[in-house]
Amino acid sequence: AGQEEITYLNVTFQNSINGNLNTHQVTFGDSTKTVYGPVTSWDAKLEPDVPGSLGPRGMVLDSKRLTVREMPGAQRGQRGSFELEASGNVVAEGAQFTARGDRLTYSEEKDQIVLRGDQLGDAEFYQDDPAGGPRRESTANELTYWLGLQRVVVSGFRSFNLDAPKAPSRKSEAKK
Numbered sequence: 507a508g509q510e511e512i513t514y515l516n517v518t519f520q521n522s523i524n525g526n527l528n529t530h531q532v533t534f535g536d537s538t539k540t541v542y543g544p545v546t547s548w549d550a551k552l553e554p555d556v557p558g559s560l561g562p563r564g565m566v567l568d569s570k571r572l573t574v575r576e577m578p579g580a581q582r583g584q585r586g587s588f589e590l591e592a593s594g595n596v597v598a599e600g601a602q603f604t605a606r607g608d609r610l611t612y613s614e615e616k617d618q619i620v621l622r623g624d625q626l627g628d629a630e631f632y633q634d635d636p637a638g639g640p641r642r643e644s645t646a647n648e649l650t651y652w653l654g655l656q657r658v659v660v661s662g663f664r665s666f667n668l669d670a671p672k673a674p675s676r677k678s679e680a681k682k
Contacts, residue, residue, distance in 0.1 A: 513588075513614065514545040514552050514564075517572060530576035540567040542590065542612070557599040563617065563653040564601065567610070570594025577615065587615035596621070602656055604632040605649070619651045633658060 518539045525532030541554045543564025553559055554566045569592035579586040590612040592598075598605040598619065607621040607629030623629040623646070631644045631651065647662030 511544045512546070512548060512550075514541065514543055514550065515574070515588075516541045516552070516554075517574070519572070531573060533571060533573040535571045538567075538569050538572040538592070540569075540572055540590065540592070541565075542567065558601050560601050562601055562656065565598050565612075565619075565653070566600075567592055567596070567598045567612075569596045569610070587613070589613050600653065602634045602636060603651065605651070606630045607649075617652055617654045619653065621649045621651070623647055628662075631658060631660075 517534050519534035520537045522535035523532065524535070539554060541552045541560075541564075543552050543560045545552065552564055557564075557566055560566070567590065571593050573591040575589045575591070577586045577589060590610075592610045592612075593608065596605070596607050596610045598610055598621070605619065605621045608624035608627075609622045611620045612618070621629040621631060628645045628647055629649050631646075631649045633642045633644075633651075633656070635641065636656065642658075644658065644660050646660045649661070650659045651657070
């Protein structure tokens with residue numbers, strides 16, 4: 507608390523890398539695997555094979571292409587944030603979720619993922635209940651998920667599975 511955290515970002519890719527230093531943007535292509543999340547020290551690493559160990563704000567992201575953008579800080583001299591944009595058979599896994607779609611954007615500043623399907627299919631989102639309850643499943647045109655809050659908003663949904671608590675049964679009053 508009170509300390510600036512360190513963000514771990516490791517991208518493995520095949521065949522192509524293209525970037526522009528002036529626009530603070532780089533695109534990796536042809537098959538990417540990205541590991542993202544906060545860490546406590548410069549020498550810390552996140553393990554992509556164990557999504558449960560990434561913490562509530564970490565994720566492993568597989569896609570055909572990935573663009574990383576550095577965004578300017580809100581004030582001069584202030585650290586900026588970055589954005590990830592993945593496209594093509596996107597699969598993202600975190601400690602509490604799995605997401606599949608055609609396009610995913612992540613904003614570090616908003617701590618938010620936006621997942622979209624393509625013209626032929628919808629995006630799928632699976633969210634584990636931290637309390638050990640049933641897994642929630644959503645299928646929609648677009649899903650927005652806040653990593654830290656573990657909250658999802660569904661737009662243009664096809665299906666949404668949420669086990670709501672049962673309403674208490676109405677019992678007749680006891681006879682006097």
